Amino acid sequence: MYPEAYKLFDKIVAKREEPTPEEHERLMQLFAEMSITEVEEPADEMFITKRLKIVVPEYAPMFASVRCSICGENVMKSRTVAENGEYFCAPCYNRGYYQMDGAGISFEEKFLQGEGISGGANEDEE
Known part of the structure; x- marks a missing residue:
């Protein structure tokens, strides 16, 4: 769903490679967009809920x-x-x-x- 963000995240965070200023800025922009998209998603579409009996x-x-x-x-x-x-x-x-x-x-x-x-x-x- 966010291939560009995943690619930048892998480079900057997971592999700890030094990003260019443009890459860093783009990742921050993508994170902001992703956050808004996730917050606006209806809960019943984002989560599967069901009752369980647990120990x-x-x-x-x-x-x-x-x-x-x-x-x-x-x-x-x-x-x-x-x-x-x-x-x-x-x-x-x-x-x-x-x-x-x-x-x-x-x-x-x-x-x-x-x-x-x-x-x-x-x-x-x-």
Whole structure:
């Protein structure tokens, strides 16, 4: 339905190729036109609706929280490092960090510069 827009989108967004100013402007123009076209489309022509019977999933399991012995943050116990009766979150233990990215929340096992507990993972790494 929008072949020119798909072609420009593939180049500029998906392949991350540098667009010419004209290509960028054209893509913005096409996006605006597409938005207006979609908004004006009657809902019953745009969507198929029907009643369904669904099974509601169970609640997510609950895990105990513990307080990090360094920063004081409450952390899911299964996401901590326990040592000598104390609990440490990953950043304080110098093991990595959590980040939100396109795939959701992931743990990056990169060693951080700076603070960490004595005897933490790979403390000598710079």
